[in-house]
Amino acid sequence: MYFTDRGIEELEDRRGDDSVTLSWVADRMRAFVDQNPEFEDATERLATFLARDDADDE
Secondary structure, eight states, X not given: OOTHHXXXXXXXXXXXXOOOOXXXXXXXXXXXXXXXXXXXXXXXXHHHHHXXXXXXXX
């Protein structure tokens, strides 16, 4: 298990039953970058990864 998996597991445990919009996720990502500008590149890469999910093309 990667160290980051703990955060992902916490997200799933706490919010796994929630329904959210992608606008909400984008707003939360912007707020995160505002508070943690050193993670701007990683956040941008994650957003691009999610936006370009190749499974949508199939």
